[in-house]
Amino acid sequence: MSVESGFKFELHCCREVMRELSKELGGLADRLLSLMSQGLGLKNDRLKRRFEEDPSRKAHANYCPPCPAPELTLGLRPHKDPIALNMLIQSLGASGLQVMKDGEWIAIDPLPNALVINLGDQLQILSNGRYKSTVHRAVNNKDARVSLAMFYGLLNGVADPIEELADV
Ligand SMILES: O=C(O)CCC(=O)C(=O)O
Numbered sequence: 421m422s423v424e425s426g427f428k429f430e431l432h433c434c435r436e437v438m439r440e441l442s443k444e445l446g447g448l449a450d451r452l453l454s455l456m457s458q459g460l461g462l463k464n465d466r467l468k469r470r471f472e473e474d475p476s477r478k479a480h481a482n483y484c485p486p487c488p489a490p491e492l493t494l495g496l497r498p499h500k501d502p503i504a505l506n507m508l509i510q511s512l513g514a515s516g517l518q519v520m521k522d523g524e525w526i527a528i529d530p531l532p533n534a535l536v537i538n539l540g541d542q543l544q545i546l547s548n549g550r551y552k553s554t555v556h557r558a559v560n561n562k563d564a565r566v567s568l569a570m571f572y573g574l575l576n577g578v579a580d581p582i583e584e585l586a587d588v
């Protein structure tokens with residue numbers, strides 16, 4: 421099998437897995453948004469309805485190769501995700517993800533069969549600051565590390581909070 425046909429074969433496999441994953445995570449996102457709507461004192465389907473107006477789903481994979489001097493580099497610089505939710509799958513074995521809390525970096529090590537749910541800027545804006553977008557980064561490691569981020573949010577971004585939460 422040539423490299424090229426091997427690659428196509430891999431992509432074909434990925435497409436099915438990604439379709440299934442996207443479907444399952446879409447269901448999870450809906451459940452999370454329902455709980456978050458309740459947390460805001462809104463109707464259960466309020467956030468979901470807002471996202472249905474202009475939905476966006478994107479997958480984004482990160483690969484950090486083994487690094488001989490991890491203390492000198494970063495895998496991903498500190499940032500906030502610009503979307504609403506990031507449902508992140510981390511490869512087991514190599515840690516890397518860190519979240520800023522009270523001025524300190526906290527390691528979020530991978531656990532078997534666990535997702536990391538990161539809130540992004542769109543939820544901070546929609547909730548009028550009641551939910552916070554997290555600052556996070558990925559440090560390098562002597563071992564290779566892969567993460568798969570499934571982003572869920574509004575395609576064209578958002579400028580205003582949900583009407584019921586806006587300051588009057
Ligand atoms: O690799 C990670 O754990 C973080 C990934 C991430 O923050 C991103 O893709 O936006």
Ligand SMILES: [Fe+2]
Nearest residue numbers: 499500501556
């Ligand atoms: Fe991120």
